Every structure is written in structure tokens, then in C-alpha cells.
Amino acid sequence: xxxxxxxxxxxxxxxxxxxxxxxxDPAKHPELDGSGTVKAARPGGVERLELGSKFGMDMKMGAPxxxxxxxxxxxxxRLIAWRHFxxxxxxxxxxxxxxxxxxxxxxxxxSTARIPFLIDLSFFPRKNKQGIEKTLDRLAARxxxx
Numbered sequence: 001x002x003x004x005x006x007x008x009x010x011x012x013x014x015x016x017x018x019x020x021x022x023x024x025d026p027a028k029h030p031e032l033d034g035s036g037t038v039k040a041a042r043p044g045g046v047e048r049l050e051l052g053s054k055f056g057m058d059m060k061m062g063a064p065x066x067x068x069x070x071x072x073x074x075x076x077x078r079l080i081a082w083r084h085f086x087x088x089x090x091x092x093x094x095x096x097x098x099x100x101x102x103x104x105x106x107x108x109x110x111s112t113a114r115i116p117f118l119i120d121l122s123f124f125p126r127k128n129k130q131g132i133e134k135t136l137d138r139l140a141a142r143x144x145x146x
Contacts, residue, residue, distance in 0.1 A: 004111035004120070006129040009103055010136040014143040016094035016102045020077045022139075023092050024049040029057065034134025035127070037061045049082075050074060081109075088113040104139065106132045 012019060022028045025048060026041035042056030049055060051074035059065050073081035073091065081091035088110040095103040108128040110119040119125065 004113075004116055005107050005109040006125050006132065007105050007107040008129065008132045008136055009105040010140060011097055012102045012104050012136075012140055012143055013100075013145050014102060015100050016077045016096055018143070019092075019094055019102055019104060019139065020080070022142075023080050026055045026057065032135055032138055033131070034136070034138050035131030037131070039064070042066065049080065055082075083112065086113050086115075088116075088119065104136060106135060108132065 022032060026045060027047070030038045030040055037059050039058040039060050042058060045055045046053050049071050051071055053071045054068060055071075056066055056068050059067050067084050069082040069084050071080065071082045072089065073079055077094060079091070079093050081089045083089045088108065089112055091105075091107040091109055093105040093107070095105075097103050108125070110116050110125070113119055
């Protein structure tokens, strides 16, 4: 049995606080998303995420849909994670690195999903890992080496 998560880590050429500012702003999520599924923050939602925040996103995977997320893990400038109704989580961990750089790990964790074996059987783990890699490429492109 797998550990029911996929993660990718990349070193980004900026400090954790600058990356965290992007992550706590739902309106910035479509700019970072490498999967092509995150389209826009839902109108009327919170502008800055914190523990317990609920925020909606307009999504598209084949057909358009809406999703409501809840922030379930939060440590300023270090960690943020959210989940939606099925219970799986998207987690971002930020570790300071030498030279004002940051080790960024993004994780799709379905160990907390309501019915994890359905995700085990699906294409989502592989597809989400590819999306994470592209997301981290986008994040790195925002902070090229000086």
C-alpha cells in the first residue's frame, strides 16, 4: 500500500515569506497552478487565508465546477494546507535555505480522504504529481536567480 500522497520539492530563489504571501491569497492561486484546473477565486471570499478560512474556487477539469476549501494547517511563512469535501489535502511546506532561498514542498495527500481507495485506483495521483511539478516551475519562474 502506498503512503497515499505525492510530493515534489524544489528550491526557489526567494525567502519563505514572499512565497507564503502568494499562498495565502486565493486570487493568486490560478497564477501558480500548473494543472490548468484552477481558474479563479470565487467572488466574496476571504482575501487572506488563515487557519479555518473557507474559500471557494472556480475550477475546470473537462467541465467547469466550483469547490469549497477549508484551511486545516497553518504556520505563518512555513506551512499551509487546505482540504475540500472529500477530505484530501493540498499542503505547502516552506523551509528556509541558504542564500535567501526556500525549499518548497507541495503535497497532494489523500490519506485523509473519505474514500481513499477510490483515489488509489484513479489517475489523480499521477496527474496531480505532474501538476505539482508544473506549479513549482511557475513558482520558480516568478523568482529567477538574481
